[in-house]
Amino acid sequence: MLQDTLTGIVVAPWSPLYNESRVDYNTRFPPFTPAYIVYCQKSMDVIRAIRWAISHRVRFRIRSGGHSYEAYSLLNGGIVIDVSAINHVDYAPDTGIAKIGAGAKLIDIYQSLWDLGRVTIPGGSCATVGIAGLTLGGGFGLVSRKFGLTCDSVVGLSMVDARGQLVEASSSQNPDLFWASRGGGGNNFGVVTEFRFKTHPVSDVTIFFLQWTWDRLWDVVPGFQQWADPFTLDDRIVAILTLPAAVTGHVSITGEFLGDPQALLPLLAPLFKIAGMTEKVIRPMSYIDAVKHFAGIATEPHRWIAHGVPHHDTFKNTSAYTFEIFPDPAIRVIENALTHVPGPSALVQLDTYGGAIARVPEDATAFPHRKARSCLQFQTYWTKPEDTDAHIRWVEKFRRSMLPYTSGAYVNYCDSRIERWPRDYYDGNLKRLLAVKRRWDPKNAFQFPQGLSQLVRAPGFCRSKINPGYDSNS
Numbered sequence: 335m336l337q338d339t340l341t342g343i344v345v346a347p348w349s350p351l352y353n354e355s356r357v358d359y360n361t362r363f364p365p366f367t368p369a370y371i372v373y374c375q376k377s378m379d380v381i382r383a384i385r386w387a388i389s390h391r392v393r394f395r396i397r398s399g400g401h402s403y404e405a406y407s408l409l410n411g412g413i414v415i416d417v418s419a420i421n422h423v424d425y426a427p428d429t430g431i432a433k434i435g436a437g438a439k440l441i442d443i444y445q446s447l448w449d450l451g452r453v454t455i456p457g458g459s460c461a462t463v464g465i466a467g468l469t470l471g472g473g474f475g476l477v478s479r480k481f482g483l484t485c486d487s488v489v490g491l492s493m494v495d496a497r498g499q500l501v502e503a504s505s506s507q508n509p510d511l512f513w514a515s516r517g518g519g520g521n522n523f524g525v526v527t528e529f530r531f532k533t534h535p536v537s538d539v540t541i542f543f544l545q546w547t548w549d550r551l552w553d554v555v556p557g558f559q560q561w562a563d564p565f566t567l568d569d570r571i572v573a574i575l576t577l578p579a580a581v582t583g584h585v586s587i588t589g590e591f592l593g594d595p596q597a598l599l600p601l602l603a604p605l606f607k608i609a610g611m612t613e614k615v616i617r618p619m620s621y622i623d624a625v626k627h628f629a630g631i632a633t634e635p636h637r638w639i640a641h642g643v644p645h646h647d648t649f650k651n652t653s654a655y656t657f658e659i660f661p662d663p664a665i666r667v668i669e670n671a672l673t674h675v676p677g678p679s680a681l682v683q684l685d686t687y688g689g690a691i692a693r694v695p696e697d698a699t700a701f702p703h704r705k706a707r708s709c710l711q712f713q714t715y716w717t718k719p720e721d722t723d724a725h726i727r728w729v730e731k732f733r734r735s736m737l738p739y740t741s742g743a744y745v746n747y748c749d750s751r752i753e754r755w756p757r758d759y760y761d762g763n764l765k766r767l768l769a770v771k772r773r774w775d776p777k778n779a780f781q782f783p784q785g786l787s788q789l790v791r792a793p794g795f796c797r798s799k800i801n802p803g804y805d806s807n808s
């Protein structure tokens with residue numbers, strides 16, 4: 335009988351693959367102990383897994399790239415429905431539409447689209463992030479001010495819903511589900527098996543890296559914020575201000591420009607005027623080389639990497655949005671936090687928003703933070719288990735002390751310590767998201783600690799209740 339059959343590659347605790355399959359990207363979490371991990375090869379495997387889990391009243395999680403900051407794609411007991419093998423990337427040059435399997439990793443998507451048609455989608459910088467988690471939560475990257483968030487390029491998707499049926503969502507089919515799937519976060523409504531994206535032509539770009547000594551913080555932060563105005567900064571630029579621990583001795587601005595160096599130089603002129611610059615690198619390259627550069631694949635020094643510190647994967651990261659230029663007390667908080675760090679790999683980044691991101695109305699998709707100036711990423715990385723508490727405390731204290739100057743948080747940088755997470759992640763779109771949740775998952779089968787499942791009245795079908803906890807997610 336269909337409902338009694340799990341298909342695909344089913345990894346059980348006694349399978350050779352089990353140990354490597356139950357570890358999260360973030361090694362802050364010890365290995366999980368799922369009952370089974372189901373590596374789905376096609377939509378029918380997902381359908382069977384959902385029907386099996388629901389008919390057996392077994393808790394489940396969904397996994398694409400496995401990069402959830404809080405390991406929300408894994409659990410103890412229950413099953414992990416892993417779609418990483420559904421990873422096709424097909425491109426139709428006549429329509430410009432790409433069909434992408436929900437388990438595809440970003441680097442494979444960028445490379446395939448480049449090879450197939452010199453086109454791209456505006457995704458994140460990390461090579462191994464999965465397209466499903468990224469897109470469902472929004473998706474920001476180095477061409478987002480020109481082409482929008484990743485979710486803004488979605489024109490349709492296929493999803494296995496809570497009844498175990500494959501449904502389509504687009505502007506004309508199940509538009510409520512389509513709306514919610516663009517920013518409403520993963521694991522709330524169903525299992526996406528495929529996205530359809532409109533693509534964007536790309537060719538050559540210019541990447542840049544500007545550095546100052548750390549004691550120029552008070553010049554660089556206001557200088558960057560004034561320059562990175564969401565409505566006046568050229569859409570072709572995405573820039574990231576990285577403020578690392580004071581002990582590192584420097585601060586930097588790095589970014590990408592969809593054009594040549596001659597066109598970029600005048601646009602960067604206001605930054606060149608910030609006193610005390612110690613390094614300036616402007617380098618043209620192909621779009622795909624820039625992708626690899628920012629993903630840390632090219633053999634460049636660490637400092638080029640857009641997303642924090644590479645090679646460390648034990649971390650606690652969180653986020654907030656800024657809508658105003660920081661007043662002096664906010665810079666003082668930043669200065670103080672970065673001076674008193676639990677280790678050298680502690681930092682905060684400001685990602686420039688605006689441009690195409692801001693031109694989409696706040697309620698046009700479920701992603702609400704359209705009008706932000708920047709997304710702040712508070713990050714800290716460590717290697718020794720005994721340092722964990724100090725790092726988590728630091729990041730939490732830093733985030734909290736910036737609350738007077740920030741609002742909201744990015745669902746893709748999920749943080750189990752954010753108490754007001756429903757408002758912070760979804761803001762004015764929360765009510766509508768809950769209505770979509772009730773319609774598409776009336777029995778509340780899709781559950782996790784920061785899921786919409788926590789906010790709807792339906793009791794849930796599981797035998798055991800999920801315990802929301804700080805550093806255990808199941």
Ligand SMILES: Cc1cc2nc3c(=O)[nH]c(=O)nc-3n(C[C@H](O)[C@H](O)[C@H](O)COP(=O)(O)OP(=O)(O)OC[C@H]3O[C@@H](n4cnc5c(N)ncnc54)[C@H](O)[C@@H]3O)c2cc1C
Nearest residue numbers: 398399400401402407458459460464466467474520521526
């Ligand atoms: C090193 C690193 C770099 C990053 N860089 C960026 C960046 O540049 N820009 C950016 O915007 N974000 C970035 N992120 C954050 C990233 O967008 C989120 O962590 C995202 O949720 C990861 O998606 P995933 O599929 O890899 O993770 P997963 O852990 O597999 O999934 C994340 C969430 O989505 C759910 N989910 C997964 N697959 C499906 C599916 N098929 N259907 C429904 N729900 C599903 C999961 O259950 C989980 O709740 C980065 C994260 C890391 C760790």
